[in-house]
Amino acid sequence: MSAPVFERIGVLGGGLMGAGIAEVCARAGAEVRVVVTTERSRGAARARLERSAGAAAAKGRISAEERDAVLSRVTFGTDLGELADRQLVLESVTEDENTKVKLFRQLDAVLTDPAAVVTTNTSSLPVTRLAEATGHPGRLIGTHFFNPVPAMPLVEITATAHTPEATVARVAEFVTAGLGKEAIRSTDRAGFVVNALLVPYLLAAARMAESGHADAADIDKGMTLGCGHPMGPLRLADLVGIDTLRAVAAGLYEESGDPAYAPPEIFTRMVEAGHRGQKAGRGFHTYT
Incomplete structure (x- = not known):
């Protein structure tokens, strides 16, 4: 080597x-x-x-x-x-x-x-x-x-x-x-390349679940089976960590002012309840 x-x-x-x-x-x-x-x-x-x-x-x-x-x-x-x-x-x-x-x-x-x-x-x-x-x-x-x-x-x-x-x-x-x-x-801009594209997608999925439009399982199944994604957006949010994703989104929103980056209220409630995602055993999904 x-x-x-x-x-x-x-x-x-x-x-x-x-x-x-x-x-x-x-x-x-x-x-x-x-x-x-x-x-x-x-x-x-x-x-x-x-x-x-x-x-x-x-x-x-x-x-x-x-x-x-x-x-x-x-x-x-x-x-x-x-x-x-x-x-x-x-x-x-x-x-x-x-x-x-x-x-x-x-x-x-x-x-x-x-x-x-x-x-x-x-x-x-x-x-x-x-x-x-x-x-x-x-x-x-x-x-x-x-x-x-x-x-x-x-x-x-x-x-x-x-x-x-x-x-x-x-x-x-x-x-x-x-x-x-x-x-x-990447230039030094909000979200660089990946998160500038990914975070609004994850937040849109969270807002969809929050509104009752569809539940977490069906949202994730729709994107894995319908769009060929390897992981659904809410399971990915759980993997990232709800607290981490909320902090990232807040930083992007503060810098850009783009409402697509505004953290949804459901993130605050989940973090307060300890439902921080996979690392905590529960987020949009439950983990053993």
Whole structure:
């Protein structure tokens, strides 16, 4: 295996996306350090990685030796200072602008490599606004991965006016040659490419269920059997997470003012009831 574009990688966040990003980076041969906020989160992030890598080995996608190598390449911590020597830091925390900006400003004081690159996995927030809130706007770039990260082949890359073309090229090479993903480029606009098209579709399905026009099962069956979609929109909303989808939609609506992005009231009621989708066992559908 050739040396990865970035050999020392940091990941901020150990949820489904953060753990998935750590896994694919470790599969590429990089040494990965995941930083989370609490000891409990550290244990949960490690367990997610172990389950995912173990499942990949059980299904024959990677060998048992590769699984062990992946797990050996990833360490977990709670101190942001542990990322000081990283060449690349991939942020994948909650979709909240204030939280992300606070972390990026802390990284300004932590990273020692002047050529270090920082990426954000935001699916809706303006990358330029995040970059300009830091002391080094030229090193922040958008890399939007999709869930589940080890299985989904796409990454959206979003540069800003501050991003040197050499940085864009390094990140694109890392995504394609390093991780084996496909990359598409998007301007820094609401929703980039995928969510600009997908979110209004998911919200329209939620409004249809909310109005009583059809129930969730029939809406999903209509789109899978009638349009050939691999998954219905409400089951996909459950997979994304109702709370996550509501936050993404709210961010898109705030930036664009387009009513197609306005989160429906049913999302608020579902989140308040704890029906946050597949991860909670219940959303538009029920999961065991």
